[in-house]
Amino acid sequence: EKNITLDSATRIELSCRLDNKYSHLKSFQVTWKRGNETIRHINKTENSWGIQLRILDNSKLGSYSCTLKGEEEISAVFHLQVPKIEGKEKNIVSYEGDTAVLVCKSSGYTPIAWTWYMINGSEQIAINDSLMADKYVINRIPTNVTHLKIVKLTKEDDGAYWCEAAFELGKSKGKLKLKILSLMVPLKPFLAIVAEVVILVTIIFLYEIYSKKKEKHAEEEKEFDQVEQL
Incomplete structure (x- = not known):
């Protein structure tokens, strides 16, 4: 298959040439088509079959194919199209x-x-x-x-x-x-880290308060025991 890009009116010739590896083929029929429509005017040279097209508008664009039928079937397809745009999808x-x-x-x-x-x-x-x-x-x-x-x-x-x-x-x-x-999207990972840090600091702070209270309570009990002994 071959893509041919055209942006303005022009004359163009499409040609199918039989490769040397198929030189053993002796009897075959060549058919050119545009879509499903058969094109009857074919220019033939040695091992080559072509068609000449006058492209004036997009009605002549599309897919053209040549098919060689005989002992084997060989096909070639040409896609005539306007230029493609970069940036698709x-x-x-x-x-x-x-x-x-x-x-x-x-x-x-x-x-x-x-x-x-x-x-x-x-x-x-x-x-x-x-x-x-x-x-x-x-x-x-x-x-x-x-x-x-x-x-x-x-x-x-x-x-x-x-x-x-x-x-x-x-x-x-x-x-x-x-x-x-949203502007919040790039901040979400940062906010998640900040939240984790805040939670961790809060836990440490509460643990410190609990530890100090526990130590203070232990000291008060110790002083009370000493008073009783006296």
């Missing part, structure tokens, strides 16, 4: 009151436009930083990278975010998850 952790920056990148390709979405239940809501400048800042420079800055984080900001890159041949998305923690 990335988890980001931050704290209430802080600022979080979500980043998506298109390596080697420049999108026509970027759009950020936040998920509200099953609904995707486009983030308009010009209308909510006190909450969101979107940086689109350089053009193949986009940054979404979210300030004054609250629990309501917790959830999934999508970045969408628009190319001439279609759109590609990346998903990021933002986890907002």
Whole structure:
């Protein structure tokens, strides 16, 4: 299988070449398909079969396969796709009151436009930083990278975010998850240690008081015994 990335309209040729280790195969039939649809116009050269495609929009994207059937069956698959976005399924952790920056990148390709979405239940809501400048800042420079800055984080900001890159041949998305923690979370281990220390100090203090009372009581009994002897 081979992935072929395309971001704009182009002409492309896909070719299947029979490897030398299959040179013993003499009689076979070659079929090209796009999905389940058979493509009939095939260019043939020696031990090679190809198709020429004119990709004008995303309707021509998808999976193309060539299959050689004979004594053995050999297949090759080509996946034509728009550029993928770096940052898919990335988890980001931050704290209430802080600022979080979500980043998506298109390596080697420049999108026509970027759009950020936040998920509200099953609904995707486009983030308009010009209308909510006190909450969101979107940086689109350089053009193949986009940054979404979210300030004054609250629990309501917790959830999934999508970045969408628009190319001439279609759109590609990346998903990021933002986890907002309470400020008490990083303090919990420290508070647990402090609590243990307080308990230990209290036990020692109570033990000291008990020991002193016991010693004092023992001394009083000793003095009482001495008085009786007199």
